[in-house]
Amino acid sequence: MSSNDKLIIFDTTMRDGEQSPGASMTRDEKIRIAKALERMHVDVIEAGFPIASQGDFESVQAVAKAVKDSTVCGLARALDKDIDRAGEALKGANSARIHTFIATSPIHMEMKLRMQPDQVLAQAIAAVKRARKYTDNVEFSPEDAGRSELDFLCRVLEAVIAAGATTVNIPDTVGYNLPHQFGELIRTLRERVPNADKAIFSVHCHNDLGLAVANSLSAVLNGARQVECTINGLGERAGNAALEEIVMAVRTRRDLFSCNVGLDTTQIVPCSRLVSGITGFPVQPNKAIVGANAFAHESGIHQDGVLKSRETYEIMRAQDVGWMANRMVIGKHSGRNAFRTRMTELGVDFKSEDALNDAFSRFKDLADKKHEIYDEDLQALVTDANLVAENEHVKLVALKVCSETGETPNASITLWVDGAERVAAAAGGGPVDASFRAIDSIVQSGAELLLYSVSNITTGTDAQGEVTVRLEKGGRIVNGQGSDTDIVIASAKAYINGLNKLIQPQMRAHPQVGM
Ligand code: KIV
């Protein structure tokens, strides 16, 4: 196969994925996700939108420094100030890419940008030229390409390639296209743009009609050689194309795809767990590849078939996507050095000896309760520690719950609220309800609980439960997470984490994508 046969995997979990309401990530969380993507050998990691906020700028800067093997990318509107900010944030990267964009569809140009097509064209060219001052790896996206006029799209692409864009990305920004149509669009663009051979064609599909993966694959069959995607399909609205589905489709159907992906697919499930834990977006059990039921066979006929020959009902091996990769790494008797070494491998660097000692003592507490400690447990430990450290207004000090057949469950809770200990008790429909009521009687947040979900981090009845809550107040939605071997305590931690986020001022604000 020639180099043309490589399919570049561009992950945008930390940029488009982060644009999902409630999915904000801190700098340290982004570093951990970036390290996991690097371990998976993802080609390009879009780490954020540096102009969006100081926090976003610092996150991209930190990821650029932490990642050595993957290209790190920053997003910029086709504006000088955005491009300069992205160039600045990416300075420390081994390999940097600037991704600049401007909308090209009639509706976006007229109603949103209020610009004439020629002005858009001129701005696109200027943006690419400016980005080239910082790096020779420049990507250009005509936003809403899926609803743009073909002739104009061809003109823009020809001009930006001539100006120095090395990748041209065709976004179906609103998820409007159907697979045959989107594939045809890519084929036509590659045929009609005179200098098409000078750039890599990429696609970026949204999932509004549930077609993001199908559209992306259709584009690959028609010559696209980069796919933009996210772990677990996270992303604006209904999300982006799911990385795990794209990668496994191309690998499993080698007979149809004339390209290959260079990823270590055994890192898929651990990475999915990490992103789910950090964002608090649970993975639905029937989700392809990474859902808990993706390789589970319930019907007797299926079980019988699989026992006789796995291929009867399985087209992929669970271990190839990392279902069995969560090997036990360290246990009760491991020392501080083994703990620190594994954490470093997972992308967690302790800022001080105190922070290491604190994490190590949490690890020992966990190892006392749970015999086998997996990477996912270690990740959850850090997430939990960060959640507490970053949002200190309300902290859980103690929780006692009584739950008995035929009796109303009740909970007594001690919270630390801005430096003072407060105690309350409440009854409820169940132990979790009672705990939340007790917390509410102290905090009186007025928040509405939109979602409550529990999942197990690893297998077995001694596994840690990971709880996600989604809270809403005054139109603001936040996710809270908590983990513990006791799911009532994990629930209380998640609720408190969500309340802490609501108490804090808005964490960050993205400028409108598209000016
Ligand atoms: O969906 C979209 O059009 C985008 C662009 C910035 C590529 O996210």
Ligand code: ZN
């Ligand atoms: Zn997008």
